[in-house]
Amino acid sequence: MVKAVAVITIxxxxxxxxxxxxAGPALADFVKELFPxxxxxxxxIPDEKEIIERELKYFCETNLDLVLTTGGTGxxxxxxxxxxxxxxxxxxxxxxTIAVTLASxxxxxxxxxxxxxxxxxxxxxxxxxxxSKKAVTECxxxxxxxxxxxxxxxxxxxxxxxxIHNSMQFNxxxxxxxxxxxxxxxxxxxxxxFPMFEMAEAWKLVDDVMSEWKERLKIVxxxxxxxxxxxxxxxxxxxxxxxxxxxxxxxxxxxxxxxxVRRVRIAVTAGDAPTAPLCAGECARxxxxxxxxxxxxxxxxxxxxxxxxxxxxxxxxxxxEILKAPEPQQDVRSVGFDIxxxxxxxxxxxxxxxxxxxxxAGAGYQNVTVRxxxxxxxxxxxxxxxxxxxxxxxxAHIRDSNRTMLRVLLKEHGYDSIDCGIARDTPPEIVAxxxxxxKLADVLVCTGGVSMGEKDLLKPVLLKDFNATLHYGRVRMKxxxxxxxxxxxxxxxxxxxxxxxxxxxxxxxxxxLFVIRALxxxxxxxxxxxxxxxxxxxxxxxxxxxxxxxxxxxLSPDGDMPSxxxxxxxxxxxxxxxxxxxxxxxxxxxxxxxxxxxxGAVVPALIxxxxxxxS
Ligand SMILES: Nc1nc2c(c(=O)[nH]1)N[C@H]1C(S)=C(S)[C@@H](COP(=O)(O)OP(=O)(O)OC[C@H]3O[C@@H](n4cnc5c(N)ncnc54)[C@H](O)[C@@H]3O)O[C@H]1N2
Ligand code: MOO
Ligand SMILES: [Mg+2]
Numbered sequence: 001m002v003k004a005v006a007v008i009t010i011x012x013x014x015x016x017x018x019x020x021x022x023a024g025p026a027l028a029d030f031v032k033e034l035f036p037x038x039x040x041x042x043x044x045i046p047d048e049k050e051i052i053e054r055e056l057k058y059f060c061e062t063n064l065d066l067v068l069t070t071g072g073t074g075x076x077x078x079x080x081x082x083x084x085x086x087x088x089x090x091x092x093x094x095x096x097t098i099a100v101t102l103a104s105x106x107x108x109x110x111x112x113x114x115x116x117x118x119x120x121x122x123x124x125x126x127x128x129x130x131x132s133k134k135a136v137t138e139c140x141x142x143x144x145x146x147x148x149x150x151x152x153x154x155x156x157x158x159x160x161x162x163x164i165h166n167s168m169q170f171n172x173x174x175x176x177x178x179x180x181x182x183x184x185x186x187x188x189x190x191x192x193x194f195p196m197f198e199m200a201e202a203w204k205l206v207d208d209v210m211s212e213w214k215e216r217l218k219i220v221x222x223x224x225x226x227x228x229x230x231x232x233x234x235x236x237x238x239x240x241x242x243x244x245x246x247x248x249x250x251x252x253x254x255x256x257x258x259x260x261v262r263r264v265r266i267a268v269t270a271g272d273a274p275t276a277p278l279c280a281g282e283c284a285r286x287x288x289x290x291x292x293x294x295x296x297x298x299x300x301x302x303x304x305x306x307x308x309x310x311x312x313x314x315x316x317x318x319x320x321e322i323l324k325a326p327e328p329q330q331d332v333r334s335v336g337f338d339i340x341x342x343x344x345x346x347x348x349x350x351x352x353x354x355x356x357x358x359x360x361a362g363a364g365y366q367n368v369t370v371r372x373x374x375x376x377x378x379x380x381x382x383x384x385x386x387x388x389x390x391x392x393x394x395x396a397h398i399r400d401s402n403r404t405m406l407r408v409l410l411k412e413h414g415y416d417s418i419d420c421g422i423a424r425d426t427p428p429e430i431v432a433x434x435x436x437x438x439k440l441a442d443v444l445v446c447t448g449g450v451s452m453g454e455k456d457l458l459k460p461v462l463l464k465d466f467n468a469t470l471h472y473g474r475v476r477m478k479x480x481x482x483x484x485x486x487x488x489x490x491x492x493x494x495x496x497x498x499x500x501x502x503x504x505x506x507x508x509x510x511x512x513l514f515v516i517r518a519l520x521x522x523x524x525x526x527x528x529x530x531x532x533x534x535x536x537x538x539x540x541x542x543x544x545x546x547x548x549x550x551x552x553x554x555l556s557p558d559g560d561m562p563s564x565x566x567x568x569x570x571x572x573x574x575x576x577x578x579x580x581x582x583x584x585x586x587x588x589x590x591x592x593x594x595x596x597x598x599x600g601a602v603v604p605a606l607i608x609x610x611x612x613x614x615s
Contacts (some may be wrong), residue, residue, distance in 0.1 A: 071131030089119030178427030194473030239336030374442035448502030
């Protein structure tokens, strides 16, 4: 099935004045007719090779099935669409352009001058069309019969590729080798060689590194934009309301007529376009939201009127009395009352919420450009791990809960992730797992193998096989002490790796404190979680490390400070301690003079979850 298509108008003129674009909308209409189910993205860009390439690549990366361009295929010096397309596609499909040219030549010898290109990049078919509505109409007719088949062929290939991918992902044994020598366990360090960072230092490192993430933009439907940071300023292209509208159910009148009897000339309900203007002594029955007839400048609500005369059958009001003289503009929403034309509806950098999305819908915007977070891959490591779906556990095995927990935790915070399965604890398998993940994603989140055991191979593999920079490899925190953040270059691109401890609670807390923070920073959201002061509902034992205790908030009905209840034993393996968490309490490290906090002590809490309570 064709799920998403983009129509790109490439023209300096249309870019400057969108209303000049006739070919793009025509092409969009043909696409809607051929693929009614598909999500359609339309954009207008100038004749700039770099921008064209960037947009084409972007649409291919976002897995669109089809990208149709119109414009920029001719011979003027600014026509660079074919060059940009050639730079992006991996396989050319010359048959499409030959068929189009042959058909067009029957209509005009000018078809000889089109240099349009068609080809495939990854799973996306790209076809260039010339830049006029007429040419687009003729050319689309030619390619229309083959488009669905071409796309399904590309998909079949992709299915095979992804099958190969998946089997690679879920069986990380392979031909990879590693520079990590595991034969001399007796020589392993007996102290961690990684310096211990304070939390504030670790956060600063994450923020500094992730704010380098090159702004990547994505066009999404306004609904998909929920929670995303808008990358463009959108203005009201028309006033709201577009006509003077009644605020009340009543009578539209001329205020100059004052109080007194009026002839009810017409009835205008919402959606009716009034045809004739009102004259002195007349009124129009109107509903809330109805357009006022010309001449009317006020509305008198029905409660402030009295029926004077009606038709014998009671179906028509003939005269009403306005009981109190109305003011001009009384109960009228003038043109642009809510949103004057040109108002900024959403500003670049704002986060889209439901009200803003409603405003955009009301203003006729269907798509919006937002900042796209990096792609995230999840990988578990451990010889003891089995897939969660496996019914029977082998001796000494457990089911992998981290991947599922992390996937939904990311989802809860608005981020998708790619599942890269489980890698066993051998250097080649970990290398294979990491390499497979880095091929697919910008950010790798893996769990397990970061501490001091002979099977804890993540750090050496990152250092020796991926030449990674370890920004931190230990943090003074509980849980999550061996948490690791590294970057490396892989296939020419910078990659970001969060190697989280395997203990499920450590993985949960470190994902919140480091990974989600990093994703927020990378797409323009303030990284730090909001902090508030809460009162401990009970005494708390302090750990030598600063601790992020999982707690649930009780909101006080009398406006007192909320109280926080920790969720049982805070052992790093016990994920039950995180169930129902909406805050992480920042408990200070124990000192000689303070080993515990009494009930009622006030501590800072990071709000990391929903403040929802079951009824
Ligand atoms: N000698 C030392 N030992 C340990 C230290 C230390 O400083 N010195 N640190 C401890 C701390 S703190 C933590 S946290 C853990 C971190 O362990 P690793 O990251 O090396 O993780 P593993 O050893 O692979 O596993 C730990 C634990 O978690 C379970 N696990 C792993 N992956 C999963 C998964 N995907 N789903 C569910 N459970 C998982 C695993 O079975 C282990 O029980 O190290 C301490 N040791
Ligand atoms: O730092 Mo670990 O996560 O205490 O168990
Ligand atoms: Mg370990």
